[in-house]
Amino acid sequence: MSEILIKNASVCDPAQGINCETMDICVRDGKIVDSVSGNAKVIDAEGRLTMAGGFDGHTHSAGKINVGRFINPNDARKNLVPGLSGQVARTEKTRAQVGYNTPNTYAIGYRYAKLGYTTICEAAIPLLAARHTHEEFKEIPILDKMGLSLFGSNWQVMEYIRDKEPEKLAAYIAWGLKASRGYGVKIVNPGGGEAWGWGKNVSGLYDPVPNFDVTPEEILMGLAEANERLQLPHSVHVHCNNLGKPGNYATTIETMKLFEKVKPSRDRQSLHVTHVQFNAYAGTSWRDFETGAPMVSDYINGANHLTFDLGQVIFGPAVTMTADGPVEYANSRMLHEKWSNQDIELEDASGVVPLFYSPKSFVNAVQWAIGLELALLVKDPWKIMFTTDSPNGGSFVNYPEAFTYLMSAKRREEVISGFSKMALDRMVLPGIDRELDFYELAVMTRGTQSKIYSRPEKGNLKAGSDADIAIYDILPGQIDPATEYQKVKKAFSGAAYTLKDGVVVVKDGEIEATPKGRIYWVNAKVPENIDSTMQKDLDFKFKKYYTVSKSNYMVEDMYLENPVEIGTEGVF
Amino acid sequence: MPVIKDAVCSLCGSLCDDITVTVEDNKITKIENACILGHSKFVGMFEHDRIETPMIRKDGELVSVSYEEAIEAAAKILVSSRRTLSYGWCSTSCEAISGAIQLAEETGSIIDSTANVCHGPSALAAQEKGSPSASLGEIKNRADVIVFWGCNPVHAHPRHMSRYSSFSKGFFTEKGRKARTMAVIDVRKTDTAKLADKYVEIEQGSDLLLVTALRSIVNGHEDVIPETVAGVPKAEIIELAETLKNAKFACIFFGMGVTQSRSKYKNGDAMSSLISDLNQHTKAVMIGMRGHYNVTGFGQVATWETGFPMAIDFAKGYPYYNPGETGANDLLVREEPDAAIIAAADAGAHFPQKAVRHLARIPVIQIDPYANPTTELADVVIPSAIVGIEAEGTAYRMDAISLHMKKLIDSKFKTDEEIVKDLTEKVRELKRGA
Helix, strand or coil, X not given: CCEEEEEEEEEEEHHHCEEEEEEEEEEECCEEECCCCCCCEEEECCCCEEEECEEEEEECCCCCHHHHHHHCHHHHHCCCCCCCCCCECCCXXXXXXXXXXXXXXXXXXXXXXXXXXXXXXXXXXXXHHHHHHHHHHHCCCCCEEEEEEEXXXXXXXXXXXXXXXXXXXXXXXXXXXXXXXXXXXXXXXXXXXXHHCXXXXXXXXXXXXXXXXXXXXXXXXXXXXXXXXXXXXCCEEEECCCCCCCCCHHHXXXXXXXXXXXXXXXXXXXXXXXXXXXXXXXXCCCCCCEECHHHHHHHHHCCCCEEEECCCCCCEEEEEEECCHHHHHHHHHHHCCCCEEEEXXXXXXXXXXXXXXXXXXXXXXXXXXXXXXXXHHCCCHHHEECCCCCCCCCCHHHHHHHHHHHHCHHHHHHHHCCCCHHHHHCCCHHHCCCCCCHHHHHXXXXXXXXXXXXXXXXXXXXXXXXXXXXXXXXXXXXXXXXXXXXXXXXXXXXCCEEEECCEEEEECCEECCCCCCCEEEEEEECCHHHHHHHHHHHHHHHHHCCCCCHHHHCCCHHHCCCEEEEEEECCC | CCEEEEECCCCECCCCCCEEEXXXXXXXXXXXXXXXXXXXXXXXXXXXXXXXXXXEEECXXXXXXXXXXXXXXXXXXXXXXXXXXXXXCCCCCHHHHHHHHHHHHHHCCEEEEHHHHCCXXXXXXXXXXXXXXXXXXXXXXHCCEEEEECCCHHHHCCCHHHHCCCCCCCCCCCCHHHHCEEEEEXXXXXXXXXXXXXXXXXXXXXXXXXXXXXXXXXXXXXXXXXXXXCCEXXXXXXXXXXXXXXXXXXXXXXXXXXXXXXXXXXXXXXXHHHHHHHCCCCEEEEEECCCECXXXXXXXXXXXXXXXXXXXXXXXXXXXXXXXCCCHHHHHHCCCXXXXXXXXXXXXXXXXXXXXXXXXXXXXXXEXXXXXXXXXXXXXXXECCCECCCECEEEECCCCCEEEECCCCCCCCCCHHHHHXXXXXXXHHHHHHC
């Protein structure tokens, strides 16, 4: 039995409504408990800010990030955030580290832990390539991991929707999650991946997908229905059509409205819209490009069925990587940048393109503003998950920098003062004076994630929850984040303590221990007769069209370290 | 009598996963679906080349020893070396590769793969211009134009054309070869070229010229092309460019004829640009024809563990990468390494003379199931089980799709994964002692 008593912690735990109250936290055998014995090891928090371990609900940390590393060896040397990037030699406790936007697997684990984060969700797993994602997961130390499996341009999905076979569709989703050991349903540019198989795209919700006689709207509604039928822990996770195009805010709102009619089967949202910054653009071209955040935020403020994440931009180099194949080709042509593409047979597309966000570019400046506008204009932080869509908007190691933008109008003004007038005319950020407090920040970096992924043991400090805890070198009440934002940034950049399952993994910003995390995956129950008729269709697909055998497609148990199987009951 | 279905063939980068294997008394007695190369591997045609026991060179002769003795001797070489080259690791599992990288990191070694003498330039090309690719099933289901450039799958990847490319039938390609245009670009009329609709014979080492000419035509600058380029008449180049442009889905498969000929990585760089240009008109992708069954896997594992796909120097404690400086042959030609591990590859047979000469001068540890010219240079020889037959593990197909290779029969040999783990443990023990 191992026990820890964290004394004098200034606890910020929105799940319990606790806002920087000084109290003790007790830990026994990796869980938070009400009390411990006198033998407990004592950590004196000395009044410092204490939160649950951070939970990044949308990041690209395994799988296609390897293509990003592969084509950008220069990234390995970049050290834009000292202590959290660049080349670091191995030590007795840690493996060698490289990188900034695309760090090696070990660096990902260490650096998230230094930020006080303990759980991540890889937001795109192609089913056929899922084994690769899990191989990388195995080599990311410390963190608990989960991944979202891609279904938005999948032939079997589109055929079942076209043929109006919702039960078989649900059975296929359940099988696909099991095959890929995924946690939820990711939809990227629905239908667009298949169109990209012919070098084309879809232009919106009602554009037919070539050869499959379905529309993106039908794909979204079909998958949402299957998602709820299976009672999955997470809602569908949607990357909207028309990402990265001026004027796309209308498609985004249209997509959000579609889901008003979807009834969630669990106590969570029915839709999660991801990296909305890239989907909240107004104007008709890059010439008259401007923010669409006010329109999108207005809609979200009046809606109660959805959550979203930001995809906040960080100035400097980034690497875009997405299953949205056509958008990456367009990026590479527009930016004259190198381009990688990896379409997956019968399933989806993807691409990787590096880019640079410059404050001198009015487009980039407006993009930077849009993420913050979304976070500040949407009133309820419980609808918001803070992300940079790492490394699409910028690397996760910049989270502390981005927190200062959210917490300090003065800091924002500093950045904005370098923008051109043209950029200022296209954004509304300068008129927003809202400043988030630690409580709201904890909601966006922990609380929302716990709720939207139905992981009640994560993202909070309730008794019974995992003892994933971050203590930051900040004395709430004695610091004004609006003016002392550099202190805020420093504290969030290297936790005083990070505990993972009750083990001190970071102390004074340095790695102390590197335990292995868990892998969460969902095993959804489907009636046998429905599953067996669906399997016959699938056997045909494998025999005729796939290039691997069905038996070799499933990710084997040996690839999952410390797996946690989440069972759900389907409603058929 | 166990019959194992859907076994993965661990011979070439096609990684066919539909092999049926019959095992009797721990012997493979029947193979179905494999090509002649795969078949030979499965039925043990190379059994006579197996290294029977671990060996250490004493007084110029290799003498049999136990695994423990061989591991200890190898570990001693590693701890007393200041500059070890670890090379190969492409005919083994990703798990063994991962262990080898950790060993290289802990010993401050340089680790490089067989890409150093095959598709290494393709990686450099991808770092310049990216890698517009797809999984092989995309070609099977969609491609109506297929080009084999500087490669000869009939001999090197015998089932490639029937399973994935020219002859395969898929969703949008149900007529298979009949509805496909197949072109071969090569310096000689190979057996693959004999099967093609169009054979373009180019002058040795002039691939870059031809790719550039194709790009010019695709981009509407036909007028700048001279009457012949790379020994190919202009009309023929225009016809090829039009075939590519008018495809519904085109794929260029490229081999070592492109990567190891003059202009090296610039050929791949230009080809990636050509693919990007073609996508202005149609859908096009490119796929490297990788040779060893898991050379792609080395690149993948090395990239996620170190940030780089090959030629990784751990001398500073963190990964440093500069092919041309840190590649296996760069080092050997400079006579820099003072020890080497050669595993699951044969430097003795494939490296230039000057490199081999240096290998002969320094202590060499070989880890391999088979005796080969490297054995003649080795001071410590550690035999291993054959992955995909006697040991399980992960491998990556040429299109970066990973598969789990099954263990089919038992073996007295240790696996590469175990050998690397034992070696690492022994090195740690010796270092602690020191």
